[in-house]
Amino acid sequence: MYKFFLGIWFFMAFIGNAQYISVLDEDSGEAISNVAIFNKDKSKIALSDFDGRFNASLFLDRERITLRHIGYEEYKTTKQQLLRQGNKVYLFMKAQQLDExxxxxxxxxxxxxxxxxxxxxxxxxxxxxxxxxxxxxxxxxxxxxxxxxxxxxxxxxxxxxxxxxxxxxxxxxxxxxxxxxxxxxxxxxxxxxxxxxxxxxxxxxxxxxxxxxxxxxxxxxxxPKKPVLAENDSLLVAGNTNYRFSSANNENTVHANINIGKKKWASLTSVTYNDFQDLKMGSHGPDSYLRNSYVTRNNGEDVLMENGSPRTQVTTGYDQINLMQKVLFRPNAKWNLNLGAYFSETSDYSRYDRLIRPSSDGQGLRSAEWYYGPQKWFMANAQVLRKGDGKVYDGLKLGLAYQHFEESRHNRDFQDDVLNSTKEQVNALNVNIDLENKKIGNFKTYYGGEYIFNTVGSLGIDRNIVTNEEYPSASRYPDGSTWQSLAGYINGEYKAKPNLTLMSGLRYSHVWVNADFDDTFYDFPFKKADLSTGALTGSLGLSWFPKANLQITLNGSTGFRAPNIDDVGKIFDSEPGSVVVPNPDLEPEYAYNVEFGIHRNIKDKVIIKGTAYYTYLVDALVRRDFSYNGVSEIEYGGELSNVQAIQNAAKAFVYGFEFGLDAYLTEQWSMRSNLTFTQGVEEEEDGTETPARHAAPTFGDFHIIWKNQRLKTDLYVNYNGEIVYNDLSMSERSKEYIYAVDENGNPFAPSWYTLNFRSQFDISQSLKASASMENITDQRYRTYSSGIVAPGRNVILGLGYYF
Structure with a gap:
């Protein structure tokens, strides 16, 4: 009998000394089950349970153990270290997993x-x-x-x-x-x-x-991140704080968030504040990029000042605050209620490319002021999720969201006393229902509907900066205009064979635009815009694995864009040398796309990815020359300007390829590279072809990465190809002041490269530090079509504390 009690005693002692460790996902904090934990010779093996926990009692304190899961990066540590970390260990998802x-x-x-x-x-x-x-x-x-x-x-x-x-x-x-x-x-x-x-x-x-x-x-x-529930009835409190500094614009960023969770509800609160000073460009590059002068106000007059530090892009700095609050309520396994609120607001910030635009005589600058007012965005979002029984749906999402946008533009010419301002507000309501059904044999369906309603408020104000007198002026858009859409869709996924999946979908959307034009300031040849348009779009594609390590994809799809208030009703928006007027006679534009992709995994060491595509855009909504009240030129803002409007006046062809390479050389060393080539052409109604404005130059990167469990480093190169004058779109050729000049005196976008280094070090489980240096060789360059010059040599430091 004593042997029986002795056995019970040893069993209870074992249970009492059980040391449970939780294995969690680094990003979500959720438990990871079926993680294998073993020592060096695999004589001791444990497996994490449904709650992500395993009993570490069979391992010695200083014994080296490995945690391995098919979807996560391998992690090596000791039991002693895990106990010091609060009986928790976090694993990182593997990169580029086909089962992602x-x-x-x-x-x-x-x-x-x-x-x-x-x-x-x-x-x-x-x-x-x-x-x-x-x-x-x-x-x-x-x-x-x-x-x-x-x-x-x-x-x-x-x-x-x-x-x-x-x-x-x-x-x-x-x-x-x-x-x-x-x-x-x-x-x-x-x-x-x-x-x-x-x-x-x-x-x-x-x-x-x-x-x-x-x-x-x-x-x-x-x-965005979601609130995390507690694993039991205890209160879960977790969060982190971060600080970031960058030298190129003396950035100071602080961030903090906190998660409070119980078993059925959780809350996540986040706040971030950014303070950016004027950005400094690099030393080696075109002198035409330098900010040699700027306008300041002295004794009631605009004065052109010489910039003592021409690499500093004066009046580019601004600050911003971002807030987020999310609440999750899960009363049982079938229901989820997610509530979210987001708010973002910037200070005023300069439209830098307009501030460097030369005056008509070339002796100074055209604008004394050109800035955006605070950009504000608020969203309140509620989403209900319910698990179904498979008869009609397996999953149901009901979403209701309200958004409020605010923006404004303020500009004043050099030596002009009048500041012209337009202010816009948009209120947007989104209602969505999305359903999933995955129990029809090898066929899964996804279907749903959407309703969107936008109202636009727009106001114009002129203010004399000397007398402070304000008086109304023309708004940017028709005040009180509306845009709404009603749509339904169905998407299907069919597993034709274990190695072949087909996907197809259809959607019908109907869009209404309504705008009344106020003729107080301009004699419009029309009184209102009233559009009602429909669009049917679809897709058909396949994913095929001829071999386990080779994926081939083929996809055909269509897309559309219905005219919005900006297309239909923009009232006299000034562009350099041109003025854009409303046009109420518009139709949707349609895109037809086909793409072919290959994804090859070579022994889990090298992954090669390539995609080629071709897109054809018809009835393209483009800005073209227009006639307003029978004339093609009008005086606007004191300048004789060419009249233009958005019109269905072109076709476009865009094609290219995207290439990616990931090579995992050892457990510590890896390489990564990307290359993107794009070519675009717009074709006018008369057959004339011009380069597309938004076809980026050839660009790519190359990374050499080294990491262990506490340190990760990345030495990399970013590069962009050249766009010569003949390949610039017509609208870009007119912006000579933002481009370099070739040997013929024509604007062009030079090629450029930067050498960069970044690192992150885990000082402890709770404290992480990062140090980076971008543009080590201090190149002076502009990315294509950009007004601002990119940062010069830039030291970035960061510190994060996690609890």
Whole structure:
């Protein structure tokens, strides 16, 4: 009998001494099950359970152990170290996994290997390592997206020859594009806080089946972090604080977030503040890029001042604040309620490319002031998720979102006492229903509907800066105009064979535009715009694995963009030498795209990816010469200007290829490279062909990466090809003041490269430090079509504390 009690005693002692370690995902904090934990000779093996926990009692304190999972990077440590870390260990997702889960194509989780579209994902780990200044820089750091900047507070992505209102932005599944997204470069992306992003997914090519109007060149989905629930009834408190400094513009950024969670509810609060000073360019490059002079106000007069530090781009600095609050409530396994609120506001910031525009006599500068007023964005978002029983749906999402946008423009010519201002507000309502059904044999369906309603408020004000007298002037858009869309879609995924997946989808969208024109300031030949247009779009593609390590994709898709208020009703917007007037007679533009892709995995050591594509755009909405009240030139802002308007007046052809290489040489060493080639041509109604404005130059990067469990380093080169004068679009040729000059005196965009280094070091589980140096050789360069010159040599330091 005593042996029985002795056995019970030993058993209880073993249980009492059990040392449980939780294995968690680094990005989401969620438990990881089926992680194998073993010692050097594999004589001791454990496996994490459903809650991500394993019993570490069988390992010695200083014994070297390995944690391994098929979807995560291998992690080596000791039990003693894990106990010091609070009985928790965080694993990182492996890069470039074909079994990676993506959300963008159907708004539901799908295996990336089954999707024919080209999609790239940028996870929180990569974002933390690159430490981008804004979300525009986040995209640019991928090496696969080209970004244009007219000013420091900017960032306009270009994808496959398309940009601005031909690309779609979404945050938390809600489209950010609104009724006044314009064809000119936009900067709304800087309202998205990169510190709050868990994952960014970019669809290359049309995405109109799921996302509707504007998704012609691509879709950029930003998925913010979610609140994390506690594993039991105890209170979970976690968070982090971060600081970032960059020398090129004396940036100071501080960020903090805190997660409070119980078993059924959780809250995530985030705040980020950025302070950017004037940006300094590099030493080696064209002298024409220097900021030799600027305008200041002295004793009530505009004075042209010599810039004592011409590499400093005077009046480019600004500051910004971003706030986020998210709440998750999960009463049971079937229901989820997600509430989110986002707010972003900038200070005033200069439109730098307009401030360097020379006067008509070439002896000075045209503008004394040209700046954007505070850019504000607010979104309140509610989403209900329910798991179904498979009869009608397996998953249901109901989404309701309200957004409020504010922006303004302020400009005053040199020696003019009148400051011209226009202020805009957009209120946007989005209602979505999305359903998933994955239990019809080998066929999965995704279907749903969407309703969008936008109202535009627009006001014009002129103010005499000497007397402070204000009086009304023409607004930028018809005040009170509306844009709305109603759509339904269905998307299907069919597993024809274990190695062959087919995907197809259809969407019908109907769009209404209503605008009443006020003739107080101008004698319009029309009184209103009343458009009602429909668009049917579709896609068909396949993903085929002829071998386990070789994927071939083929995809055909269509996209469209319906005219918005900016297209139809922009009232006398001035461009250099031209003035843009309203045009109420517009139709949607359509894109037809085909792409072919190859993804080859060579022994899990080398991954080669290539995609070739061709896109044909018809009835393109472009700015072209126009007649206003029978005349082709009018005086506007004291200058005789050519009259133009947005018209369905062109076709466009865009083609190119994208290449990527990842090589994992050892556990520590790896290489990564990307190359993108784009060629675009616009064809006029008379058959004349001109280069497309948003076809980026050939660009790419090359990285050499070394890492161990605590340190990661990246030595890399970014490069851009040249665009000669004959390959510049007609609209770019007129902006001589932002380009270098060739031997014939013509503007062109020179090629450039930068050598860069970044590193991140885990001082402890809770403390991380980063140090980087961009543009080590201090090159002076402008990215294509950009007004502002890129940073010169730039030291970036960061520190993060996680608790």
């Amino acid at each position: 889960v993506v959300m963008s194509v159907s708004k539901w989780e799908q295996q990336k290997k089954d999707i024919p579209n080209k999609i790239i994902s940028i996870d929180a780990k990569s974002i933390s390592f690159t430490a981008p200044q804004t979300s525009a820089d986040l995209l640019e750091s991928s090496g696969k997206v080209f970004v244009q900047k007219s000013q420091l507070g900017g960032g306009s992505p270009m994808i496959r020859g398309f940009a601005t209102n031909r690309l779609l932005l979404s945050v938390d599944g809600v489209r950010m594009n609104n009724a006044i997204f314009r064809g000119g470069n936009i900067q709304n992306i800087i309202s998205i806080d990169p510190y709050t992003i868990k994952n960014t997914e970019i669809i290359f090519g049309p995405g109109s089946v799921i996302y509707g109007s504007d998704a012609i060149g691509g879709v950029m989905n930003f998925y």
